[in-house]
Amino acid sequence: MTTVEEPARREGRIRDAARTKAEILAVATEEFARAGYTGARVDEIAARTRTTKRMIYYYFGGKEQLFTAVLERSYAVIRHAERDLDVEHLDPVAAIRRLAGLTFDHHEAHPDFIRLVSIENIHDAEHITASETLSSLNSPAIDVIHRILEAGRAEGLFTADVDAVDLHAMISSFCFFRVSNRHTFGALFGRDLTAADRREHYRTMLGDMVIAYLTAGRPAE
């Protein structure tokens, strides 16, 4: 152990700034999502890394900036997924249904992201507000929805003149709530909203709801 090196084990372990930084971010994402901002421990994040706490401060500056970096990376993933939506070749009804379905899938696939957003809301979105990267981040999804809605109205399919941002809020709220509130909802109503065998049911329900809203004759107002 003194003179003999263990090449396989030590490989790539030393002097890799990008890797160290990425590893800290990955572990921090898990830890913040698990325990909340205040509940997350810098020491714990460091311990689960192949480096030390010193490096967290070296690369990120502090706990607050680390959390902001975690949020920035997480939102970047979403933005990336939204850029690949590719639904505008479909007819408006199918396009909206597919968009809602993909939003549904994405929320289900990223529960850690949902938790981070919940946590950030508990802290009044102060990190997002302070981050130039995030506050100037336009969602491609809004543009997609906007164009689909216009096409749908042009074809006389959609009677409701909904705003794209509002529709996005409507779709997101169901997808988000289903994941974010699954624990309290399950405990209080005895129903697991994220149970695998009800997945298709809720996915369809969301699509039905949105399409029904967009295609229904507006009620008296």
Added chain:
Amino acid sequence: MTTVEEPARREGRIRDAARTKAEILAVATEEFARAGYTGARVDEIAARTRTTKRMIYYYFGGKEQLFTAVLERSYAVIRHAERDLDVEHLDPVAAIRRLAGLTFDHHEAHPDFIRLVSIENIHDAEHITASETLSSLNSPAIDVIHRILEAGRAEGLFTADVDAVDLHAMISSFCFFRVSNRHTFGALFGRDLTAADRREHYRTMLGDMVIAYLTAGRPAE
């Protein structure tokens, strides 16, 4: 100050167990909602009370039990409001619309409760699960929805055979999200979902959405 009593000031200050307990609960509710479970400080709660930290441990046992007590009291308020729903004298469509409206109003009126539920979800609802009071708490709202749906189906008004719990999830998700995620949503999309001048717009939108879903001819399935 030594012999002369100040009746108005000292009135009801000493030896009032019920009052001390209630005051601790009220302050703790604010503090937990403000800072989260881990972020809330027992010392801070005590300081904002007319009593000391000793009393928190005397009456509640510890931070964890105090948080559970806060949740129990908060949910009791909801349950109480739900018992006074009184919408079943209306026709099914009006009843659902009114129920959705009242749910909407209740969420808007109790942002602290929303935050507590978000916080409890971050902690996987472990306090609710452990509390007998809460885990055995049936929501009157579900029964109300159930009966309205049956009436609506009997009258041939509602074509969709939605489950009451699912419809409750659908209504709640929008009401909840609008309050819980207002900070991140506002920061990212530049739209304040809780702005007073858009309140009626969203209230109507929710009602339209639910009714459209319930009355629409079901899509191919």
Added chain:
DNA sequence: TGAGTAACGAACCAGTTCGTACATTAAGTG
């Protein structure tokens, strides 16, 4: 090749935080 620098680690520190031991006092009760 050797000096400069980016990357890294161990140990430490000052302030905080939950919880408790101990002392005290108001209010019933016989």
Added chain:
DNA sequence: CACTTAATGTACGAACTGGTTCGTTACTCA
């Protein structure tokens, strides 16, 4: 009025926590 007990306040401590200090090592480029 003694006497018991529920209710309350003070002071303290052990463990934790974010952040820092100081020193070391691998890489690179003149």
